[in-house]
Structures are given as C-alpha cells and as structure tokens.
Amino acid sequence: MTPGPRIPWRKSLLVRLLLTSVAIAVVSVGATAWLAVQTTTRAIQEERGQVLSDDSDILRRLSGFAATHADWDGVQASVRDLSRTMGRRIALTTEGGRTIADSAAPGTALPARASATVDPLNTDTFTEPGAQLAGIDPRAVGPYLLPAAERTRVKALAGKRLACVRAHLGDGGVRELPSGRTVVIAEGGEASVPPQCADGALNTPTRTEQKALDELIAPTAPCLGPDGGKGRAAHPLAKIGVDVIPGFTSATEEPGRRLAGSRQTQSCVDDARRTQLDPYVAPRARLYLGALGQQPVGFDLSPANKAKIVGVAGLVLVVTVAVTTVVAIRLVRPLRALTAAAQQPPQRHTRVAVTTKDETGYLAAAFNDLTARRQQLETQRKAMVSDIAHELRTPLTNIRGWLEVTRDGLVEPDPDLIASLHDEALLLQHIIDDLQDLAAADAGTLALHREPVRADDLVAQTVSAHRTRAESSDIRLCTHTDPDLVLDADPVRMRQVLGNLTSNALRHTPAGGTVTLTARRAGDLAVLAVEDTGSGIATVDLPHVFERFWRAEKSRSRRTGGSGLGLAIVRQFVEAHGGTVTVGSEPGKGCVFTIRLPLAQHTDRRTP
Numbered sequence: 001m002t003p004g005p006r007i008p009w010r011k012s013l014l015v016r017l018l019l020t021s022v023a024i025a026v027v028s029v030g031a032t033a034w035l036a037v038q039t040t041t042r043a044i045q046e047e048r049g050q051v052l053s054d055d056s057d058i059l060r061r062l063s064g065f066a067a068t069h070a071d072w073d074g075v076q077a078s079v080r081d082l083s084r085t086m087g088r089r090i091a092l093t094t095e096g097g098r099t100i101a102d103s104a105a106p107g108t109a110l111p112a113r114a115s116a117t118v119d120p121l122n123t124d125t126f127t128e129p130g131a132q133l134a135g136i137d138p139r140a141v142g143p144y145l146l147p148a149a150e151r152t153r154v155k156a157l158a159g160k161r162l163a164c165v166r167a168h169l170g171d172g173g174v175r176e177l178p179s180g181r182t183v184v185i186a187e188g189g190e191a192s193v194p195p196q197c198a199d200g201a202l203n204t205p206t207r208t209e210q211k212a213l214d215e216l217i218a219p220t221a222p223c224l225g226p227d228g229g230k231g232r233a234a235h236p237l238a239k240i241g242v243d244v245i246p247g248f249t250s251a252t253e254e255p256g257r258r259l260a261g262s263r264q265t266q267s268c269v270d271d272a273r274r275t276q277l278d279p280y281v282a283p284r285a286r287l288y289l290g291a292l293g294q295q296p297v298g299f300d301l302s303p304a305n306k307a308k309i310v311g312v313a314g315l316v317l318v319v320t321v322a323v324t325t326v327v328a329i330r331l332v333r334p335l336r337a338l339t340a341a342a343q344q345p346p347q348r349h350t351r352v353a354v355t356t357k358d359e360t361g362y363l364a365a366a367f368n369d370l371t372a373r374r375q376q377l378e379t380q381r382k383a384m385v386s387d388i389a390h391e392l393r394t395p396l397t398n399i400r401g402w403l404e405v406t407r408d409g410l411v412e413p414d415p416d417l418i419a420s421l422h423d424e425a426l427l428l429q430h431i432i433d434d435l436q437d438l439a440a441a442d443a444g445t446l447a448l449h450r451e452p453v454r455a456d457d458l459v460a461q462t463v464s465a466h467r468t469r470a471e472s473s474d475i476r477l478c479t480h481t482d483p484d485l486v487l488d489a490d491p492v493r494m495r496q497v498l499g500n501l502t503s504n505a506l507r508h509t510p511a512g513g514t515v516t517l518t519a520r521r522a523g524d525l526a527v528l529a530v531e532d533t534g535s536g537i538a539t540v541d542l543p544h545v546f547e548r549f550w551r552a553e554k555s556r557s558r559r560t561g562g563s564g565l566g567l568a569i570v571r572q573f574v575e576a577h578g579g580t581v582t583v584g585s586e587p588g589k590g591c592v593f594t595i596r597l598p599l600a601q602h603t604d605r606r607t608p
Contacts, residue, residue: 087292095285122274168197219275353362455485462499465495475506509533537585574595
C-alpha cells in the first residue's frame with residue numbers, strides 16, 4: 001500500500017487540536033493563578049505572621065512552665081487556658097509518645113509532626129521574644145532562686161548602684177531577673193558600669209548563690225586548669241561566677257570578674273549547670289500544635305473575592321466554549337460532507353470537494369479515490385456479466401443449432417458432427433470450471449495440497465503436455481532449470497498455472513518462434529518464467545492482462561484468444577500460494593510472465 005502524502009505539521013489536525021487545548025489550558029491556569037495570587041497573598045501573609053507569633057508565644061510560655069517546675073504536674077490547666085486564648089489545639093507528649101496534656105478531647109489523633117521540643121536546658125525562648133536561641137533558659141534558676149530576704153538586700157544594693165550610674169551617665173533603670181536578683185540597666189539599654197560605681201557589692205554572690213556555686217566545684221574542676229583553681233586568692237568559681245549565676249553577665253560584671261577562658265571552658269561550665277538544674281526543670285517534651293476542634297486552618301474568602309473567582313471562571317468557560325465551537329464547526333463541516341457522500345447510492349458515485357490540506361482534506365481525497373475505484377469495479381462487474389453471457393452463449397448456440405438441424409433431418413449425425421458438439425461441450429465445461437476456480441479463490445475456499453515439488457519436473461510435465469501443439473505450430477519449446485530447485489506448492493494447481501501461461505504463449509507466437517520456460521533460485525524464492533517471441537502486449541494493455549475476460553483483441557475472436565479467464569486464474573492461484581506474478585512486454589518482441597514462489601523448507605527433499 002502506497003503511503004499517503006506527508007502532512008505539514010502546521011496543517012496537522014492533531015497539532016491544531018493540541019495547540020487549541022494548550023491555549024485554553026494556559027488561559028485557564030493563568031487566570032486562576034492570577035486571581036488566586038491577588039486575592040490570597042495578603043490574607044496568607046497576615047495569617048502566617050499571626051500563626052507564627054502565636055506559636056512562638058505558646059512555646060515561650062510552656063518553656064517557662066518547664067523551667068520553673070520539676071515536672072509537668074498541673075500543666076493541663078495552663079494548656080487549656082492557652083488553647084482558649086490562642087484559638088489553637090495544644091498537646092504535650094513525652095519523647096516516648098505518652099500524652100502529658102492535650103486541649104482536645106481524649107482519643108483525638110495528634111498532628112502528623114511535632115511543632116517544637118520544650119527543653120529549657122537547651123533552648124532559650126525568653127531572652128529574645130519570638131526566637132529560639134541555643135542555651136539555658138534564664139527562667140531555669142533552680143538552686144539560684146533568691147529567698148525574700150536576699151531579694152530585698154540585692155534590691156537595695158541595686159538602688160544604690162542606680163543612683164551612682166545616674167550621677168555619671170545621666171540615666172538608667174533596674175530590672176528584676178527570674179532568679180529574684182535585681183540588675184541595673186544604663187541609658188540606651190547598655191548595662192556597662194562606670195568605674196566609679198563598681199564597688200563589687202552588687203555582684204557579690206548571696207548566700208544562696210554561693211551555696212549553689214559550691215555545688216559546682218567538683219563538676220567544673222577540669223574547667224579551672226591543672227590545679228582546679230587552688231592557690232588563687234578568691235573562690236575557685238569567683239571568676240566564672242558572672243557566667244553561672246543568673247544575672248551576672250558580661251555587661252554587668254565588674255572589671256576582672258569574668259573568666260578569660262576559652263569557648264571549651266564555657267561549654268564545660270554550661271554542661272555542669274545543666275546537670276545541676278536538671279532536677280529543678282520538667283523533662284523534655286514534644287509540642288504539637290494544630291487546629292482547634294473542627295476549625296479550619298487558613299482563611300475564608302470574602303464575598304467580593306468569591307464573586308471575582310466566579311466571574312473569571314465564567315469568562316474562561318465562555319471563551320473556552322466559543323473557541324471550541326469555532327474549531328469544532330471547521331472540523332465537522334467537511335466530515336459531514338463526507339458522511340453525506342458516503343450515504344449516496346452506489347450508482348451516484350458522489351465526490352466531495354477537497355478544500356484543506358490537513359487530515360480531513362487527505363481523507364476527502366482518499367474518499368474520492370475510493371469512489372473512483374468503486375465506479376471502476378462497478379463497470380468491471382457489468383462488463384464481466386456481459387462477458388460471461390457472451391462466453392456461455394457461443395458454445396450453447398453452436399450446440400443448439402447443430403442439434404436442431406439434426407433433429408429436423410437436415411444433417412446426419414455423423415462422427416464429425418458429434419466430435420464438434422463434444423468440443424463445444426468441453427469448451428463450455430472449461431469456462432464453467434474456470435469460473436468455479438475463480439469463485440473459490442475469491443471466497444478463500446480454494447483447497448491447496450502443498451508438498452515439495454521439483455521445479456524441473458514441473459517444467460518437464462508442462463512441456464510434455466504442450467509439445468504436440470508446439471510442433472504442429474512450428475514453435476520451438478525450450479527449458480532452462482536450476483538443479484535441485486524444490487517448491488512448496490500444490491503440483492496440480494502449479495501445472496495448471498504453467499499450462500495456462502504456456503498455452504497463452506503458444507497462441508500468440510507465430511510459426512518459427514520460441515517459447516522458453518525457466519526455473520531458477522533467487523535468494524529464498526523460486527522464480528519461474530514463461531517467455532515467448534510473439535507479438536507482445538501494448539504498454540497501455542499491460543495493467544489489464546490479469547483482468548477477467550479481458551482480451552487485447554476487442555473483437556473477442558476465438559482465433560486470437562481463449563475464454564479470457566486463464567491469466568486471471570494464474571494470478572489467483574499464484575497469490576493463493578503466497579507468491580506474485582508479473583508481466584513484461586515490448587510490442588513486436590514478445591513478452592515474459594514471471595512467477596515468484598517460496599521455496600520448500602528442506603530443499604534437499606525429492607518428490608517421488
């Protein structure tokens with residue numbers, strides 16, 4: 001089958017449909033995305049900022065609870081209060097997954113992931129609101145918590161220090177730390193102390209603080225050097241007291257009070273402090289935050305925004321329907337024309353106009369070609385009916401005529417008359433047999449009895465059957481065959497094929513001519529050829545030689561041709577064997593019919 005013409009991609013129906021779909025999708029997605037961004041960006045930003053702020057506040061408060069309680073007893077009430085205030089579900093679990101407190105009803109599933117870990121010994125949520133800093137939460141004071149009497153005394157010392165700071169710096173203030181110690185804050189938030197005010201009284205540890213410092217001597221001995229601080233005038237932890245006692249920072253210490261140690265030394269001291277404070281703080285816990293009850297997380301669109309979304313969606317829908325309708329109409333119009341033409345009666349042979357060069361246009365052209373072939377087949381069918389009637393009428397007329405004159409006594413039924421009638425009957429039988437073979441081949445019921453057949457035997461049998469006729473016509477029969485060439489074929493049908501071709505060649509070869517039968521191998525095929533030196537076939541007639549009842553001689557004279565079915569039978573039988581038959585000719589120089597058939601699978605086999 002010859003492939004159709006290649007369609008330019010810009011004309012392709014598939015490409016146009018894809019481009020239309022892509023255009024609609026781009027417009028829809030673009031409009032939806034633009035509207036969503038415009039209507040939700042502000043709300044998302046506000047909601048996200050509020051949620052982050054609330055979550056940080058919840059963590060800060062629960063960290064403060066953990067820093068000031070040795071366990072989580074009593075935290076349930078705080079969790080519920082925070083949940084009502086923040087409008088969030090709050091749940092605390094141990095690191096093993098056991099629930100400590102939950103603002104939701106019992107049995108409610110926890111969120112998929114924990115939001116944070118509550119650990120005041122490693123996370124500072126107090127120093128900078130909204131941030132999680134590495135370090136110990138200042139609210140975790142443990143044994144450094146000052147009793148009321150010491151708080152009063154430290155507060156008095158802070159007042160005296162504040163008066164000195166104001167006298168030299170002009171301004172300042174005081175702030176009480178979670179441990180109860182009061183510190184002085186200078187102007188601008190800086191806590192530097194003028195030398196004139198550094199009397200050492202405010203930064204001297206109280207009895208409670210000194211006791212807690214004494215407990216750190218053993219754990220921090222490796223941090224103080226080879227002698228563990230021995231031989232120094234002050235307490236071994238005196239120079240690091242400013243980094244141990246809550247409220248003693250580098251900004252409030254007096255000159256010479258801070259340890260001039262390394263980061264490793266400070267880390268050692270911090271580990272010791274965590275060990276000391278561990279009994280005074282609640283264990284580490286996981287914090288889960290989520291929606292409160294069935295309340296959705298996020299925001300609700302306003303009626304105006306909802307109206308915008310509906311409006312844009314409606315506009316996109318209208319544009320989509322309009323574009324699709326236009327494209328569909330252009331596509332359906334030629335298809336409807338094809339449908340109307342296909343529904344016409346066969347005798348109308350309606351053709352359609354080819355208006356485009358895309359798939360639809362090529363379909364219309366193919367339909368027109370099909371219509372032309374159908375018209376040609378219809379013409380051939382009518383001609384074949386006429387030809388069959390003509391072929392059958394001639395012998396029947398002869399037989400009837402001779403029988404009638406014999407019945408009337410005008411002619412004696414001598415042996416010559418009977419022989420003539422017998423010949424006419426045989427011709428009639430031959431035509432009927434040929435028609436029956438063609439009908440069986442057309443219906444696919446032609447029975448083939450395949451077997452390995454030697455090509456030289458097949459050629460020899462054909463030559464032997466036609467030798468007498470060739471000699472009587474003074475025509476020389478020649479053969480050329482390859483040895484051991486074996487076909488996979490029905491021997492009876494193939495003898496009929498070669499017999500039809502040889503008989504046809506003898507009929508069109510003049511006296512003194514030659515008819516040659518050859519058999520040779522060509523790859524996996526066997527090639528059989530019947531060549532003559534007759535009058536040949538005109539070029540315009542070559543496409544028709546295998547048509548039924550076709551003759552180059554239009555007068556249909558039996559002197560120049562047989563029934564007109566021989567070559568049609570040849571083609572049907574060869575094609576039934578899975579082969580092909582072709583013809584080549586040059587007027588005045590004869591013609592050659594070539595048959596190509598598959599070889600037998602085992603070419604070394606011999607037929608009996």
